Amino acid sequence: MSDEQDAIRVAVLGARGRMGAEVCKAVDAATDMKLVAAVDQGDALADLADAGAQVVVDFTTPDVVMDNLRWCVDQGIHTVVGTTGFTEQRLEQVRGWLADKPGVGVVIAPNFGIGAVLMMQFAARAARYFESVEIIEQHHPGKLDAPSGTATHTARLIAAARAEADLGPVPDATKDEVAGARGADIDGVRVHAVRATGLVAHQEVLFGTTGETLTIRHDSYDRVSFMPGVLLAVRAVPTRPGLTVALDPLL
Numbered sequence: 001m002s003d004e005q006d007a008i009r010v011a012v013l014g015a016r017g018r019m020g021a022e023v024c025k026a027v028d029a030a031t032d033m034k035l036v037a038a039v040d041q042g043d044a045l046a047d048l049a050d051a052g053a054q055v056v057v058d059f060t061t062p063d064v065v066m067d068n069l070r071w072c073v074d075q076g077i078h079t080v081v082g083t084t085g086f087t088e089q090r091l092e093q094v095r096g097w098l099a100d101k102p103g104v105g106v107v108i109a110p111n112f113g114i115g116a117v118l119m120m121q122f123a124a125r126a127a128r129y130f131e132s133v134e135i136i137e138q139h140h141p142g143k144l145d146a147p148s149g150t151a152t153h154t155a156r157l158i159a160a161a162r163a164e165a166d167l168g169p170v171p172d173a174t175k176d177e178v179a180g181a182r183g184a185d186i187d188g189v190r191v192h193a194v195r196a197t198g199l200v201a202h203q204e205v206l207f208g209t210t211g212e213t214l215t216i217r218h219d220s221y222d223r224v225s226f227m228p229g230v231l232l233a234v235r236a237v238p239t240r241p242g243l244t245v246a247l248d249p250l251l
């Protein structure tokens with residue numbers, strides 16, 4: 001329990017969205033944080049600075065997140081980003097902005113669910129032992145992007161582990177007779193995106209080798225599952241200058 005004056009002053013961008021609304025509730029309930037601004041489309045970013053925000057949490061959309069983040073870094077405000085769409089090129093751009101603001105911290109994580117982080121770690125660990133691998137991500141139909149940030153991140157981790165183990169390409173003799181039938185190719189790993197009402201956020205990583213398969217699966221049934229990770233990042237980001245990608249270094 002901290003005094004009001006010691007509380008971390010947090011602002012939320014995308015505050016009326018599915019995730020933003022949940023983050024506002026979680027910050028409100030945290031005794032060591034104070035929600036000082038809840039900003040959504042149409043509101044001025046300047047509201048964040050006027051409210052004296054120390055940490056901004058961004059859950060908006062891939063097409064606006066870079067402008068938001070640039071503004072926050074320029075203002076010297078630490079930022080926790082859950083919004084997806086971060087390519088290696090985008091991450092490099094963020095590192096460039098931060099080079100001019102040495103005290104500022106940014107955490108960008110494709111998934112704040114602790115179980116999801118472990119699922120990715122387990123998948124990376126298993127990758128070297130299986131010649132075949134496919135990722136099946138499943139989300140609610142309101143999701144704007146595909147494949148998910150989590151699936152893209154997982155595919156990159158698996159591809160790196162395969163390269164290190166000299167595994168070569170995944171065996172696949174199939175001719176794609178209908179475009180997309182074999183899913184997207186991310187660094188040589190096939191990724192399939194499912195959208196259905198009733199789902200929240202789910203992922204399976206299916207590995208195969210001679211005579212056996214291994215399935216690693218994670219399910220978020222409720223957006224509350226992301227909140228411990230978000231709060232962990234809010235607490236950590238002021239003492240982590242520069243860019244932190246994914247939640248693993250904070251666990």
Ligand SMILES: NC(=O)c1ccc[n+]([C@@H]2O[C@H](COP(=O)([O-])OP(=O)(O)OC[C@H]3O[C@@H](n4cnc5c(N)ncnc54)[C@H](O)[C@@H]3O)[C@@H](O)[C@H]2O)c1
Pocket residue numbers: 013014015016017018019020039040041042059060061062064081082083084085109110111112113145149226
């Ligand atoms: N990292 C994670 O753990 C995690 C978990 C869930 C969702 N996500 C990602 O978070 C993002 C948001 O997901 P969602 O389901 O909450 O989406 P959503 O569509 O429900 O919410 C997005 C909100 O952002 C607002 N917005 C759009 N442009 C804005 C702007 N310029 N300034 C301020 N607000 C703006 C929208 O009005 C909306 O309220 C997506 O990229 C999603 O993939 C990440």
Ligand SMILES: O=C(O)C1=N[C@H](C(=O)O)CCC1
Pocket residue numbers: 084110111139140143144147148149150151200201
């Ligand atoms: O609901 C979403 O949208 C989610 N997006 C993230 C992703 O793209 O990986 C994390 C899971 C939920």
